[in-house]
Amino acid sequence: MAQDTAAQEAHHRATVIAQLPPDAAKVLFGRESTPTGGPPQAIGSYERGCLSGAIALRKARVVPTSNDPEYAEKLDRIRSTLSWLCPDEAFFSIDEFGPFAVKMKPGRTLTPPGEHRVAPQWQKSRGCLILTATLELSGNQVTHFCSTNKNTIEMIRMMEVLIEQYRDRRKLYLS
Numbered sequence: 312m313a314q315d316t317a318a319q320e321a322h323h324r325a326t327v328i329a330q331l332p333p334d335a336a337k338v339l340f341g342r343e344s345t346p347t348g349g350p351p352q353a354i355g356s357y358e359r360g361c362l363s364g365a366i367a368l369r370k371a372r373v374v375p376t377s378n379d380p381e382y383a384e385k386l387d388r389i390r391s392t393l394s395w396l397c398p399d400e401a402f403f404s405i406d407e408f409g410p411f412a413v414k415m416k417p418g419r420t421l422t423p424p425g426e427h428r429v430a431p432q433w434q435k436s437r438g439c440l441i442l443t444a445t446l447e448l449s450g451n452q453v454t455h456f457c458s459t460n461k462n463t464i465e466m467i468r469m470m471e472v473l474i475e476q477y478r479d480r481r482k483l484y485l486s
Contacts, residue, residue, distance in 0.1 A: 392484060393448055399481040402448045405469060407461050409441035443469050445485075447477075 375386065389402075396402055414437065417430040443465050444455035454476060458465050473483060 389448070389486060396449055396484075397481070399479070400484065401450070401473075401477050401480045401482075402484040402486070403445040403473060404448060404486050405443070405445045405466070407441055407443050407465070409461065410439045411441070412436035413438040413440055441465070445469060445473060 376382075379385070389404075393402055414434055415430045420428050422428055439459060441458050441461050442455055443458060444453060446453055454469075454472060456469070456472065458468075470485065473485075477483060
């Protein structure tokens, strides 16, 4: 019975729409240039319109992606390691970002009245900066420091920082 009613309603709507002139919306809404003055009124909902059209509202699933062909296997190994991780253990993902050029950037500054700060479009770098960072995956904590080199010494330095910061942990895993 519900399908008959829905089919009848769809047929009725199609008949009414077919009888309207092609510029009906323009004629109806084009003549109103100001709000009507009455209170706002809801005439339906997005969900109801989607349901009547048999369209379901679903949340999109966030999926981690990468160009690395071995990404799925690496992700599976990390997930399995995290699943059997004990409370006195920590798992870290380490990465280096950079080098970044140190340049003047435009933005908000505190300046006296009448003074205008400018940042030239083309400028020489005033140095180089590399950010070394780790993410502790079970607690979602970030540890980072800046340096001027991208080498093994900086990785060892990061490990020493982590050992000091997480000295209460029995075992640290690094990836």
